[in-house]
Amino acid sequence: MRFSPVAASAVALLLLIAPAVNLVWRGGTGYCFFILLAMALYAAVRYRRVDGYFSPLSEYRWFVAGMCGLVIAAFVQQILYGMWLPRQFDAYSRFALAIPIFLMLRQMPSRYFRALGWGCALGALVLGALALAHRPEGGWTDDDRLNNDFTNAIPYGDTALLLAFLAVFTIGWNDGKYRKLATAIKLAALMAGGFSSYSSGTRGGWVAIPVFLVMLGVQYGWFTNRRRLAAAAAIVVIGTAGLLASPRIAQRIHDFSVDITRLHSGDPNSSTGIRLELWRASAHLYSMHPVYGVGKGRLEGAMEDLSKQGFMPELVVNARAHSDFFSTIAELGSVGLACLLLYYYGTIVYFWRKRRSADRFVRTAAWSGLAVSASTIVFGLTIDVLVPIMVTVLVALFTATFLAAIDARERELAAAGGAKPDSPTPLR
Known part of the structure; x- marks a missing residue:
C-alpha cells in the first residue's frame, strides 16, 4: 500500500485536529477518529491480499492483546451474567478500534506524523488562551475551577497537562531551518497547557509532572554530564519552588x-x-x-x-x-485486573524497547508513546481515565499513532538499505 500525497495530507490534518479540539469541541476527537477508522477499514478491505498488511497483528501481539482485552472481558462477563448493557463497551471499544487505524497509519510516510505533535501544541496553546480569557476576577478557585461544559475539572486538567508535555516530547520531530522557532512554540505550549492544568486545580494529575520531567531528561540527554544535570536540577528546583509558593498550589x-x-x-x-x-x-x-x-x-x-x-x-x-484500579477490580474482578495489566504492558513494551533508538524520529515517538502510557497509569491512580470516551478515544489514537510512527520510520530506514540514522541530539 502506498499513500498518495493527498491521502497522507488528509490523514495528517486529522492527526493535527484530533488532539487540538479534544477539550474545546465536544466529540471533535471522536469525529476525527471515526473518519480515520473508515479510511482504515477501506484500506484493510482493499489491501487484504497484500503481503504483510496484517503481519503487525502478530508482530505487535502484546499491543493487540492489550487493546482488545478489556472490551472482550466486559463482553464475556455480560454473557456469563445474563446482562446486556451495550454502553459499557463504548469506552473500551475505542482501544480495539484503534488497531485497524494503526495498520493503516504504519503505511504512511513518517514525515506526516509530525502533525500529531503540532496538534498537541495547538491544543495546549488554545487551552492556555481560554484559561486567560475566561479567568474570573480574583483568579480560579476551588469553587470556580477551569473546565468546560462537557467534562469536569479533573479530566480537563489532566488532558491539558498531557497535551502540554507531548508538545515538548515531540520537539525531537522538529528539524530544518525553523527548528529553533518550532522549539520555542512548543515550549510556549508547555507553559500554556501547564497554566490550564494549574487553573483546573487537578492536584492528582500533577503527580505526573516529575515523571514527565525525568522522562524528558532521559530523552534529551539532560543527565549525560554534570553541567546539564546541574542546569536541569536548577530549573526544576526554581520551577517547583515557584509553584509551591503560588496561592493556588498552596491552597x-x-x-x-x-x-x-x-x-x-x-x-x-x-x-x-x-x-x-x-x-x-x-x-x-x-x-x-x-x-x-x-x-x-x-x-x-x-x-x-x-x-x-x-x-x-x-x-x-x-x-x-x-x-x-479500584473500579476494575470491583466491576470486573481478577479477570478485569489481568486485562488492565495486559493493557498497560501492551501499550508500554514496544515503546520501551525503542526508547534508545539511534534514530531521533523513532526515539521521539517511543518517548512520546511512553508519556501517554505513563499518564494513563498515573492519572488513573485518582480518577477513572478509561471511562470518559473523550479521553479513551484520544489515548487510543495517541498510542496507535506513535507506534505506527515507529514502524513506518524503521521500515523506511530498512528500505534505504540501513542508512545511518540521526544521532541523538540533546535539547538545549
Whole structure:
C-alpha cells in the first residue's frame, strides 16, 4: 500500500485536529477518529491480499492483546451474567478500534506524523488562551475551577497537562531551518497547557509532572554530564519552588491536609475522604466477587447495597471508584485486573524497547508513546481515565499513532538499505 500525497495530507490534518479540539469541541476527537477508522477499514478491505498488511497483528501481539482485552472481558462477563448493557463497551471499544487505524497509519510516510505533535501544541496553546480569557476576577478557585461544559475539572486538567508535555516530547520531530522557532512554540505550549492544568486545580494529575520531567531528561540527554544535570536540577528546583509558593498550589496542598484531618475525625465528606471510602468499598466488593466482579455498570447499585448495610456512607455512593484500579477490580474482578495489566504492558513494551533508538524520529515517538502510557497509569491512580470516551478515544489514537510512527520510520530506514540514522541530539 502506498499513500498518495493527498491521502497522507488528509490523514495528517486529522492527526493535527484530533488532539487540538479534544477539550474545546465536544466529540471533535471522536469525529476525527471515526473518519480515520473508515479510511482504515477501506484500506484493510482493499489491501487484504497484500503481503504483510496484517503481519503487525502478530508482530505487535502484546499491543493487540492489550487493546482488545478489556472490551472482550466486559463482553464475556455480560454473557456469563445474563446482562446486556451495550454502553459499557463504548469506552473500551475505542482501544480495539484503534488497531485497524494503526495498520493503516504504519503505511504512511513518517514525515506526516509530525502533525500529531503540532496538534498537541495547538491544543495546549488554545487551552492556555481560554484559561486567560475566561479567568474570573480574583483568579480560579476551588469553587470556580477551569473546565468546560462537557467534562469536569479533573479530566480537563489532566488532558491539558498531557497535551502540554507531548508538545515538548515531540520537539525531537522538529528539524530544518525553523527548528529553533518550532522549539520555542512548543515550549510556549508547555507553559500554556501547564497554566490550564494549574487553573483546573487537578492536584492528582500533577503527580505526573516529575515523571514527565525525568522522562524528558532521559530523552534529551539532560543527565549525560554534570553541567546539564546541574542546569536541569536548577530549573526544576526554581520551577517547583515557584509553584509551591503560588496561592493556588498552596491552597490545594492545604486542602489535602484538611481532608485527612476531617477523615480521621469521622467526616469523609471531602475530595480525599470520598476517594478513600470508594476505594475501601471497591476492595470489599472485590473480596466478595474476586473472579469477575459485580458486573461492569453495576458498581453504583452494589455500593448502594453496602450503604444500606452500613458499610459506607450514603453520600459517598458513586458509579465510579475514582481509580482505574479500584473500579476494575470491583466491576470486573481478577479477570478485569489481568486485562488492565495486559493493557498497560501492551501499550508500554514496544515503546520501551525503542526508547534508545539511534534514530531521533523513532526515539521521539517511543518517548512520546511512553508519556501517554505513563499518564494513563498515573492519572488513573485518582480518577477513572478509561471511562470518559473523550479521553479513551484520544489515548487510543495517541498510542496507535506513535507506534505506527515507529514502524513506518524503521521500515523506511530498512528500505534505504540501513542508512545511518540521526544521532541523538540533546535539547538545549
